Amino acid sequence: MTSWHEFVTMGRFGFYVWPAFGFGLVVMLLNIYWAHLREKAAHREVRESRSTEEESRS
Amino acid sequence: MTVKTFFHRLGSPPYFYRISKPWGRAFAWISLILILVGLYGGLWLAPPDYQQGNGFRIMYVHVPSAWMSLFVFMVIAVCSFIALVWRMRLSYAVAAASAPLGAAFTAVALVTGSLWGKPMWGTYWVWDARLTSELILFFLYLGVITLNRSFEDQKTGDKAAAILALVGAIDVPIVHYSVDWWQTLHQGSSFKGLTSEIAPSMLWPLLVMMTGFMFYYGWLVLWRTRSELLLRESDRDWAQQEIRP
Amino acid sequence: MNPWLFFFRTELGISWRERRRVMLPLVFFSIVAFLFPLTLNPKGHLLARMAPGIIWVDAMLAVFLGLESLFRHDHEEGILEQWVISPTSLELRVLFKVASFWTVTSLPLLLVSPLLVLWLSFPLRGLGILMVGLFLGTVTLCFLGALGAALTLTLRQSSMLIAILFLPIATPILIFGAHSAVLAARQLDPRPALYLLATLFFLTVGIVPKAISAALRISYET
Numbered sequence: 475m476t477s478w479h480e481f482v483t484m485g486r487f488g489f490y491v492w493p494a495f496g497f498g499l500v501v502m503l504l505n506i507y508w509a510h511l512r513e514k515a516a517h518r519e520v521r522e523s524r525s526t527e528e529e530s531r532s
Numbered sequence: 533m534t535v536k537t538f539f540h541r542l543g544s545p546p547y548f549y550r551i552s553k554p555w556g557r558a559f560a561w562i563s564l565i566l567i568l569v570g571l572y573g574g575l576w577l578a579p580p581d582y583q584q585g586n587g588f589r590i591m592y593v594h595v596p597s598a599w600m601s602l603f604v605f606m607v608i609a610v611c612s613f614i615a616l617v618w619r620m621r622l623s624y625a626v627a628a629a630s631a632p633l634g635a636a637f638t639a640v641a642l643v644t645g646s647l648w649g650k651p652m653w654g655t656y657w658v659w660d661a662r663l664t665s666e667l668i669l670f671f672l673y674l675g676v677i678t679l680n681r682s683f684e685d686q687k688t689g690d691k692a693a694a695i696l697a698l699v700g701a702i703d704v705p706i707v708h709y710s711v712d713w714w715q716t717l718h719q720g721s722s723f724k725g726l727t728s729e730i731a732p733s734m735l736w737p738l739l740v741m742m743t744g745f746m747f748y749y750g751w752l753v754l755w756r757t758r759s760e761l762l763l764r765e766s767d768r769d770w771a772q773q774e775i776r777p
Numbered sequence: 778m779n780p781w782l783f784f785f786r787t788e789l790g791i792s793w794r795e796r797r798r799v800m801l802p803l804v805f806f807s808i809v810a811f812l813f814p815l816t817l818n819p820k821g822h823l824l825a826r827m828a829p830g831i832i833w834v835d836a837m838l839a840v841f842l843g844l845e846s847l848f849r850h851d852h853e854e855g856i857l858e859q860w861v862i863s864p865t866s867l868e869l870r871v872l873f874k875v876a877s878f879w880t881v882t883s884l885p886l887l888l889v890s891p892l893l894v895l896w897l898s899f900p901l902r903g904l905g906i907l908m909v910g911l912f913l914g915t916v917t918l919c920f921l922g923a924l925g926a927a928l929t930l931t932l933r934q935s936s937m938l939i940a941i942l943f944l945p946i947a948t949p950i951l952i953f954g955a956h957s958a959v960l961a962a963r964q965l966d967p968r969p970a971l972y973l974l975a976t977l978f979f980l981t982v983g984i985v986p987k988a989i990s991a992a993l994r995i996s997y998e999t
Contacts, residue, residue, distance in 0.1 A: 475575070475577070481575070485585040485586035485587070487589075490650060490651050491587065491589050491647075493647055494593055494644040494647040494648065495590075495593050497644065498593040501639060501640050502640075504636070505752055508632065512759040512760075513755065516759035516763045517775050519762065519763050519766045520762050520766045520771050520774075520775040521775065522766075524767075524772055671944070671945040672945050674941060675941045675945065678938060678941060679929070682938060683932070691998075692928045692929075692992060692995060695924075696942060698988070699924065700946065702984070703945075706949045706977070707945075710948070710952040710973075711952065713973070
């Protein structure tokens with residue numbers, strides 16, 4: 475790369491290069507978000523199984 | 533501690549749950565640094581290709597994701613085999629944690645491959661062996677994920693998905709070969725490989741990106757495996773102690 | 778009489794008693810093939826060129842149609858559970874079960890395929906190769922489909938899931954099968970395609986009954 479202009483337009487391929495990297499970035503961030511959701515669901519599951527256990531004990 | 537006892541202990545969910553957290557954090561930082569370095573090298577330092585101009589830079593996201601999509605499926609197949617033969621609980625959790633990540637890599641490989649195809653081939657989609665087997669791989673991932681989550685009893689879902697993953701692992705090379713064979717039969721359009729000889733200044737960012745993607749997968753798979761373990765063993769004592777109310 | 782032959786005959790008899798089930802895939806197969814000339818241009822060689830693809834996709838859909846009920850009845854009656862716990866080989870039982878499934882669902886399709894060839898103006902000289910290919914392919918498809926049915930045995934409304942599991946795995950068979958007919962129609966040597974199809978046939982018959990048995994077993998393990 476020799477200039478910012480060339481970097482942004484990617485020659486004439488900016489229309490293809492930037493969406494490709496953008497899509498990759500979005501999916502990689504979504505992966506992190508989904509892993510977070512799954513962790514929350516797992517913690518909820520553990521807590522719920524504890525409360526049912528206590529109910530059955532009392 | 534010998535290697536053998538280390539693996540034995542690693543197979544036990546509470547031990548894995550405890551030691552995977554610092555490893556995951558380390559992998560996250562390593563992957564972030566590697567991907568940033570790889571992007572700088574690939575998008576700024578590497579010279580434009582003499583044929584494809586700057587369009588070839590899509591390679592730096594396409595090739596690592598395509599490679600990861602196959603690698604993750606291999607991980608799932610190996611884990612499924614270990615799980616079915618030795619009934620290792622951790623293996624099921626790793627396979628279940630990997631499937632959505634592999635599907636995501638496959639989706640990225642398909643979309644970026646399409647976006648690369650338009651300027652190079654003049655069309656967003658061609659039925660070449662690599663794109664087609666990538667698409668079949670995506671459907672296989674969806675099948676594994678759906679099957680795993682369809683059963684009331686998680687154990688049944690794990691085993692069913694493991695059998696499907698093993699059959700799928702045999703199927704993917706056959707699909708690739710069949711489409712390749714069909715291509716040579718038609719010979720209508722000749723699609724040359726996307727990259728032939730690659731200069732070192734273009735190659736090193738690619739290798740850095742691929743390593744970065746590996747660590748990214750390593751981080752997320754450890755994280756997700758921890759959740760899968762908790763979901764599978766939510767009523768065990770160790771899980772109850774790890775998660776305070 | 779050989780006990781396995783007896784088992785096969787009983788299975789056939791059970792399927793034959795439900796003749797409706799045998800006729801339905803056949804009617805479906807014919808109707809789908811009949812829709813193509815009406816929706817495409819029925820004149821010219823476009824139809825003839827598309828005929829192998831139409832017939833093969835059609836055959837795959839017809840096999841798929843019967844899959845959901847393949848093990849359903851035996852599962853609900855508890856017969857499958859008997860098979861799983863009995864000491865005789867479950868793999869062999871599965872093999873014969875799928876063979877009888879093929880006989881009642883796909884063999885009729887093979888027999889009406891000459892009719893489809895006429896409708897779709899596919900050159901008659903390719904008919905022999907088409908039928909050999911269909912024989913090898915439908916057997917393979919039946920085994921792969923049975924795996925999908927076995928994996929989803931205990932689920933309600935499983936047909937969509939079976940489609941997701943079965944169709945991607947079936948693609949190589951469709952590719953080799955349809956192209957063996959294409960080659961024959963163009964008077965080229967179709968043997969490479971048929972050999973590849975036969976390889977997949979033996980590979981599937983060798984491996985998949987084991988996978989089906991494993992899938993059936995997990996439904997009864999707790």
